[in-house]
Amino acid sequence: MFDGMPQTGPGFEFEAGVSPWAGLHPDILGFVLRFLPCLADRARVRCVCRHWRAGGHGHVLPPPLPILVLPEFKFSSLSIKGDLMLVRQVPVPREVAADDLRCVGSFDRWIVGVTPSMDRSAMYHRDADGKTFLVNVFSRKVIRQPQLSSYRYNFSAHSGEALRILVGTPYISPLRQVVLSNAPDSGSKYIVAASSNHKGARHLVLWQPGMISLHICSAAVINGPIDLTFYQGKLYVLMRHKVHLFTCELVDEVSCVELCLTELPNHPSQEGGAIGCNVVVWRGELLLIIRRYIDDFQNSQVLKVEVFALDVNTTLYGLTEIHSFNGDCIFVASGGCKSFPAGLYAGFERDLIYFVPDYCKPHDRFVYSMRDGRMRPFAAKLFDCYFAVPEENLDFPVWLLPSE
Incomplete structure (x- = not known):
């Protein structure tokens, strides 16, 4: 394929x-x-x-249209009309079991996959990860990653105190989102950052080639789902339900970390109602995408979508609301958010945000227009079938934007 x-x-x-x-x-x-x-x-x-x-x-x-990665290593390409095409399954490397593979991130041609852990009785742990892979969907090259490390050190998000990352003994924990600073085959050094949920607590996980294990940075202030992105040499950590943004300074690569909280100015989305936040890099700018909901215990209806450009060059970040992507489109998923130059293709609708289900908002499956604020359903039939599987086997899609 x-x-x-x-x-x-x-x-x-x-x-x-x-x-x-x-x-x-x-x-x-x-x-x-x-x-x-x-x-x-x-x-x-x-x-x-x-x-x-x-x-x-x-x-x-020009880069091909985005591809949605579904469970069991199945793929569906976006069409020029903005719909998903026929779902196809791609052969996977022998090291990877397609039935058990869960995708948690992507970068260019690479997908980050995890498989469930095995306990002593040889039964799968659906709530914990075993092996972690970087898989190139073109060459099928596999880069194995080690398990998580159990050594964690608390640090203050306000003091900027350095956190030393040490090697520890492995333990099992599910990864929720994984982002890469560069493609593994780019020739440049790359860093892997991930969100981990261990025993109900959220942790920031870091790794780079040469380290013998993944390592955990623990902080009391990270107490909920987070969104991650690399921008201008730093790692940005966004609290998805609180609009709190952390800057992670990777000093001496990942051997030392400083985490600092930056207060964002108040805006209408912080007043009442549930919110969901994501962060994405677009044309050299860092954007904050906010969804505002009404909670009714059964579903979460989206009332409004707001997009802000963040000024990260000041001590207190400034927010400027924007209403256009200059013809580009944004694709949001639990595996990370990505921008795409939709204007390269005639007939492809522009200035849209595509939302698909994720572990925080499993009912979100819609397209939002920046030009007129309208929302329409997206791939309803596909996701209706997708949600028919048992909850313990539920997986969430990841957007893949490969370069040609």
């Missing part, structure tokens, strides 16, 4: 000379690929034969 490898089977490939199409000029193939915004369609072109596969590479193409 992604790498365009030719399918096996007699008579599938045609050889050069058998059909005049086999010798199609590479420039023509590149021209055709530019009109195919879906990655699966581009792969279909490349998998026709080895000549098309060779000729289809090496072209500068």
Whole structure:
């Protein structure tokens, strides 16, 4: 589906000379690929034969439309009309069990997956993670990650006191969200940051290549669901239900951490009602996305969506409400929020925010228009079937925005 490898089977490939199409000029193939915004369609072109596969590479193409990663390593690409296409399952590496894999984050072509832990009686722990992987969905390369470390040290979010991260003994804990500072195959050093929920307590987890285990930063002020993003060399930690923002200084890579709380100015969304917050990097700016709800014990109806640009260059961050993404779209999920240059494709609706279910707001499945404030359902049939599975097996989708 992604790498365009030719399918096996007699008579599938045609050889050069058998059909005049086999010798199609590479420039023509590149021209055709530019009109195919879906990655699966581009792969279909490349998998026709080895000549098309060779000729289809090496072209500068706009990034493909976002892909939604579903349970069991299933994928659905967004169409030019803004709907989800047919769900397809992608072969997974032998090291990864697709039935047990839970996706908790993504970066470019990489997906972060976890599998359930095994207890002594060889039964799965659905509320704890065992193995953690970084999986490249194109090359199927797997980077294994160690388990979490049990050593935790408290620190004050206001004092900026340094926290020393030490190696400890492993213990089981579920990861909720994982973000990467860079792609593992980018040639640059990268850091993995994650939100962990251990025995009802939230922790910030950090790791980078060379460390023998994942490590936990514990702070009493992080007492609820959080959203994570890397921005201008720092890690930003947002309390999703309180609109509290923390700046994490990674001093000497991740061997030393300073966590500082920054008060955000009051705004209408802080007055009554439940709220859900996310943070995303868009065109060099840090944006705060706020959903305001009415709670009725059965469902949470979204009343309003607000988007603010954060000024992080001042001691007290300033908020400026915005009503346009200049033609771009934002994709929100529990595995992290991402922006996409929707204006590259004619006919694709712009200035939208796509919300899909996550572990905090499992009923959110709608599209919000920044231009007129309207909301419409998104992929209702898909998510209705998705929520028919038992709660203990419930997984939440992750947006994948690979570069071409």
